[in-house]
Amino acid sequence: MGHELQYILESKRLVWLVAVVFAVVIMFQYFEFPYGDVSSSMFSVRRAQPPLSQTNQTETSSEIPKSSGNITIFDVSNHTKPVDTLDEGNNIGIEINIQSNDSTTSPPPSLSASLTPPTTVNSTVISPSIALDNNTSKPEVNAPDLDPNFKKPATSENNPAISVGESPVKELPPVKAIHERPxxxxxxxxxxxxxxxxxxxxxxxxxxQWSLMVDQELLATKLQIENAPVNNNDRALYPPLYRNVSRFKRSYELMEKTLKVYIYKEGEKPIFHQPQAVLSGIYASEGWFMKHMKESKHFVTNNPKQAHLFYIPFSSRMLEEKLYVTGSGSRDNMVQYLKDYIHLIAGRYDSWNRTGGSDHFLVACHDWATDETRKSMDSCIRALCNSDVGKEHFELGKDVSLPETYVRSTQNPLRELGGKRPSQRSILAFFAGQMHGDVRPILLQHWENKDPDMKIFQKLPKSKGNKNYINYMKSSKYCICAKGYEVNSPRVVEAIFHECVPVIISDNFVPPFFEILNWESFAVFVEEKDIPNLKNILLSISNRRYLVMQQRVKKVQQHFLWHVKPVKYDIFHMILHSIWYNRVFRVNPVS
Structure with a gap:
């Protein structure tokens, strides 16, 4: 009995010892993880979003106009109800500001987010040939060196344990799925x-990982935007076009006053640093933005510690052109090339590791860019043309919907701007294009050569300067913007360019500058399933309502124009502002 009693006592001591050790480990992790929530850091997905059925939101945001007077959303159930109650003088100037500490905006514990930072270890500096480690597979083709002029970084002031010739990161943290909710x-x-x-x-x-002055500047900026005074007096901004014109105006002013961007010098042309290669065609947005960003003396800084944002200056179009193996069906080498680049800059700069890349951004218009950047750049703010919130891991509030712009003249990107007056637009609706994807064939099946008011064609015969296509747009009331392989289409911006009301048929497409613009006030959204009823939907819009929308298209046009030299509120500044705006509202200070 004595031996058995002694055995029981020793077993209890062992159990208590294990419990104490476990408790110490949990406490240690609690203070070490970036979110201070060990359970979420260990087990939760990186981000969570509410199910779409969650309609009992208690907060009211000034960013979301609640008046139905300037919203046009059509589906089968309501297309027969024309929206013609707009009053230009009565639907502006309604501002509701909410405070960031409103208890109703606190997320439930189950929606806590986690992002593991890069592990700080000693390793050999990544060489210019981007041979990283034994576990990194090489690209399928010989990729150009990322940076032939390699210089070893100086010792980090914020991390003195990292000496010259050492890299602060050996392996990037794995990227977890964004849309864990159905x-x-x-x-x-x-x-x-x-x-x-x-x-x-x-x-x-x-x-x-450590605090800088830029963090406090972003926090102060956020507070000023949230408490922006009501301002409807700017003649350049027409209030019904915006979710909250006062917030937008204040945010834009603070961007002009405060924002500094650091551009990484690493990377070999033409994939990096060569905007001239992509200034025309349907991918022109990434080329023009890179051109203006690199030439900017107002926003660019050479001091990373002064930067609020870090620009990764690559072209998704040139990445595909230089590295894709025709007929292979594989993008693995392109994904690996971008991963190697992130390893390179993470090994040379403190900047990536300080924030896990959340203050970095990229601008990419190729359809594949969404998938190519997801594994290594998902923590970045991604300005993407392929803004599919349904299946392409596009994250609202972080990522930015990049306008896809078809630039035909690099010397004069404003050539052919405008269109006929509303009274001279004799065509109800127009579409012409190649049969990409599964929506366009359905559109043609129902409407090609079926109705004289519906000018729905396949690709038009070639003409000098694409005159036939442009003239149809200039002469139509509504321009059909039907998705192709992906949700995005250059027709959205083309319609605005030619002052034709866009009719967007692309489920799950996040329209450009969604966080700022009230798209329902100047565009029509038709679900793909409602294509057979398209004409009835358009005819249900009263003439008065159409005239209001067409005038608003003309007013919003300034935000979608490229200029040889950027001007205030143009597309370059709007892209940069959306990136800035999303960064400000996701800032997370050091506690």
Missing amino acids: IGDIVTIADMHDILLHNRASVRSMKP
Whole structure:
């Protein structure tokens, strides 16, 4: 009995010892993880979003206009109800400001987010030939060196343990799925509003590993935007076009006053640093933005510690052109090339590791860019033309919908701007294009040569300067913007360019500058399933309503124009502003 009693006592001591050790480990992890939540850091997905059925949002945001007077969303159930109650004098100037500490915006514990920072270890500096480690597979083709002029970084002032010739990162943290919640077949504009509201309230970027002055500047900026005074007096900004014109105006002013961008010098042309290669065609947005960003003396800084944002200056179009192996069906080498680049800059700069890349951004218009950047650059703010919130891991509130612009003249990107007056637009609706994807064949099946008011064609015969296509757009009331292989189409911007009301038929497409613009006030959204009823939907819009929308298209046009030299509120500044705006509202200070 004595031996058995002694055995029981020793067993109890062992159990207590194990429990104490476990408790110490948990406490240690609690203070070490960037979010201070060990359970979420260990087990939760990186981000969570609410199910689309969650309609009982208690917060009211000034960014979401609640008046139905300037919203046009059509589906089978309501297309017969024309929206003709607009009053230009009565639907502006309604501003509702909410405070960031509103208890109703606090996310439930189950929606806590986690992003593991890069592990700080001693390793050999990554060489210019980007041979990283034994576990990194080499690209399928010989990629050009990222940087032939390699210089070893100086010792980090913020991390003195890293000496010259050492890299602060050996392996990038794995990227976890964004959309862990189920997403329905169709994410409506209203659903997108709700998701954006939720992400604004509950999702933050990784806490910085150490504090800099720029963190406090971003926090002060956020507070000023949230408390922006009501301002409807700027003649350059027409209030019904915006979710909250006062917030936009204040944010834009603070961007002009405050924002500094650091551009990484690493990377070999033409994939990096060569905007001239992509200034025309349907991918021109990434080329023109790179050109203006690199030439900017106002926004660019050479001091990384002064930067609020870090630009990764690569072209998704040139990446595909130089590295894709025709007929292979594989993008693995392109994904690896970008991963190697992130390893390179993470090994040379403190900047990536300080924030986990959440203050870095890229601008890419190729359809593949969404997938190519997901594994190594998902923590970045990604300005993407392929803004599919349903299946392409596009995250509202972090990522930016990049306008896809078809630039035909690099010397004069404004050539052919404008269109006929509304009274001279004799065509009800127009579409012409190649049969990409599964939506366009359905559109033609129902409307090609079926109705004289509906000019729906396959690709038009070639003409000098594409005159036939342009003239149709200039002469039509509504321009059909039907998705191709992916949700994006240059027709959205082309319609605005030629002052034709866009009719967007692309489920789950996040329209450009969604966080700023009230798209429902100047565009029509038709679900793909409603294509057979398209004409009735358009005819249900009263002439008065059409005239209001067409005038608003003309007013919003300034935000979608490229200029040889950037001008205030143009497309370059709007892209940069959306990136800035998303960064400000995701800032996460060091506690």
